[in-house]
Amino acid sequence: MPERKCIAGKVIYRSSIAGDLPAIARLETLSDVPDGSGLSEALIALPADTLSFVAELDGHIIGHTVLTAVAGPDRALALAPLVILPAYRDMQIGTGLVRHALNQARAQGWKSVFVYGQPDYYCRFGFKSQLADGADSPLQGQRFLALELRKDALFGWSGPAAYPEPYLKRMKSKARN
């Protein structure tokens, strides 16, 4: 256990740079990303606002997440994918990476974040399914969650929330398989 804590303490969280793309693609291939590999590359290449963050250990990328602008709610983002290399899971590195990403998004004036994922995991950051209730989106149900980065950012809001196309495409192809 102390060794695991030591590893987690050495991890650096930072924005990704163009040179990280091959390592990010490798990470997705080595990990069971539910949204399918190649999603990060497709999202990072979007003309829309995209915030991409990595977890780095001793010069190696061991985790990655992306936040992409959602059209609809004011200054809203979608978080996907989130992946940690299997050998480094359960060390709070995913938690550290998401916290870093959310803090950066808040500092840049983003107001809310949507995610389609495990409520048991995302509730630690304050994501709630009720906050996503107003969103008209193909993503629905208990796994569709939202978080307010600014107080009451989603209060009283309802309307279409357009997720990034590369993400929706993968959802549709998964539904077909």
Ligand SMILES: CC(C)(COP(=O)(O)OP(=O)(O)OC[C@H]1O[C@@H](n2cnc3c(N)ncnc32)[C@H](O)[C@@H]1OP(=O)(O)O)[C@@H](O)C(=O)NCCC(=O)NCCS
């Ligand atoms: C989900 C994932 C990012 C978590 O990263 P991590 O660094 O292992 O997570 P942390 O160490 O920060 O948190 C571990 C906690 O999350 C829980 N957890 C891990 N994966 C979970 C999941 N899929 N659903 C619910 N809880 C989960 C663990 O049980 C542990 O709980 P505890 O803190 O109460 O002991 C990682 O398991 C992963 O890359 N999975 C494959 C891709 C994936 O499923 N991405 C998420 C899409 S929603």
